[in-house]
Amino acid sequence: MRVIPLTLLLAAIVPSLALADPAITTRSTTMRAAPSPKARPVQQVPMDAEIDLNYCARNWCYVSWRNRFGYLHVNTVAALPPRRRIYVMPPPPIYPPGYWGPGYWGPGYGGPGFYHRGGHRHR
Numbered sequence: 746m747r748v749i750p751l752t753l754l755l756a757a758i759v760p761s762l763a764l765a766d767p768a769i770t771t772r773s774t775t776m777r778a779a780p781s782p783k784a785r786p787v788q789q790v791p792m793d794a795e796i797d798l799n800y801c802a803r804n805w806c807y808v809s810w811r812n813r814f815g816y817l818h819v820n821t822v823a824a825l826p827p828r829r830r831i832y833v834m835p836p837p838p839i840y841p842p843g844y845w846g847p848g849y850w851g852p853g854y855g856g857p858g859f860y861h862r863g864g865h866r867h868r
Contacts, residue, residue, distance in 0.1 A: 765797035765809065767825045776815035780805035787815035798822060 773792045777784040780803065788811070790796065796810045796817070805816045 765799050768796050768798035768806075768808070768822050769825055770794045770796060770817070770821050771823050772821055774817055774821040776808070776810065776813065776817055778815055780807075780816045782818075784816070788813055790817065790821075795825075796822070798824065 770790050770792055774790050776787040776790050778787050779785070790810050794810055796808045799807045799809070801807075801819055801822070804819045806819055806822045808815065808817050808822065
């Protein structure tokens with residue numbers, strides 16, 4: 746019957762991982778296993794490392810970096826601004842010389858005196 750509690754635990758953890766916000770470390774720091782400066786170190790996190798910020802409470806933030814979870818002091822974490830989407834207009838179409846619009850080519854197409862409209866040649 747250990748499968749049911751494990752399933753419930755995973756069901757609670759997985760949605761919380763999707764809610765993580767991007768953040769960055771402001772200086773090199775130690776990730777701790779608990780929100781205390783005396784807690785066991787998990788790993789060293791360098792300055793300017795992009796981390797996933799889950800939540801912050803009482804001067805500690807619960808974060809993940811390189812697939813490890815732990816706590817960083819709130820003074821070492823800075824939230825990243827939201828990423829803005831930049832929309833770029835496509836370039837205007839470039840028509841060859843002598844083209845005057847859809848289905849019509851100007852003088853010089855098909856010889857002197859010919860013009861092309863809608864797939865038919867006229868003289």
